[in-house]
Amino acid sequence: MTVDVRKPRCFIAMPITTRADDVGRFDGDSDHWIHVMETIFVPAVEKAGYEAIRPVTQGSHMIHGEIIKHLSTADMVLCDLSTHNPNVFFELGVRTSLNKPVALVRDEHTTLPFDTSGLNTHEYDSSLRGWSVGEQVSKLAAHLRASEASCAGTNPLWRHFGLTITAAQPDPEGSITDAKLQLIQEDLSSLKRVIATAAIRSSAVANAPAVVQFLAEGLAPFIGAPLLSYSFYKDGFDISLFYPPTVGDVDTEGLTEEARSHGYELVRLGRSDENFWLSLDETDNLRRNRATSALHE
Structure with a gap:
């Protein structure tokens, strides 16, 4: 009898489209984020022992329902906070509301906002220089393993405030507006607990x-x-x-x-x-x- 052992899955939440005003910063690379994903993120995720779930499918962006599903079911989420991308911060909010593990990263150009600056966030070199890529992959893989250990099945942002009540699993078939409203309402109800534990x-x-x-x-x-x-x-x-x-x-x-x-x-x-x-x-x-x-x- 053959036993099918599934690899743990890691969803990659990150910017996808390189904004026109950022192209110069990335040496004219208009597909910078795709190259970061394929050169550093996917190899590091696989080296850490996960199956990589990309935020794109068949050459296009995932639909919102697919993203919500992966945020709900993935064993780990690698969350790139570079450029303060609003979609990525929303995805981090969804993952946090479910109290599930996340590994935070940012590039060398990004300064984090105050409320995440105290967390263990890995900084990577986004230059994609050939001689440093191998080292970048190894360091990120180590960060993923360390995040898995420190999270121990829970979310670092959630535990940051000592909370214990999580949001309900969002419905991946529903509209993204309904999912956002649901999460906002549940997060507001937890605000008093945040203040009490601060x-x-x-x-x-x-x-x-x-x-x-x-x-x-x-x-x-x-x-x-x-x-x-x-x-x-x-x-x-x-x-x-x-x-x-x-x-x-x-x-x-x-x-x-x-x-x-x-x-x-x-x-x-x-x-x-x-x-x-x-x-x-x-x-x-x-x-x-x-x-x-x-x-x-």
């Missing part, structure tokens, strides 16, 4: 460097990693730690107990060519204590 989140993020350093150094001996040789990504109440890939033997039991002594549960761990990573989540007790402290400040 103070707690701000307190957590403000203390992140000291907390992360203490935690990372405490866990390092249990994986044979050198102290101070790590990077991190803190998203609300969750922390992902990235150590060099040449760590020694992993003491999983000791690692779990040490994490708990810091108020964190070990959610996932893994190793790639680029790093050894740990994904941790605050325990309920630590979260309650943080909330109580914030309310009394």
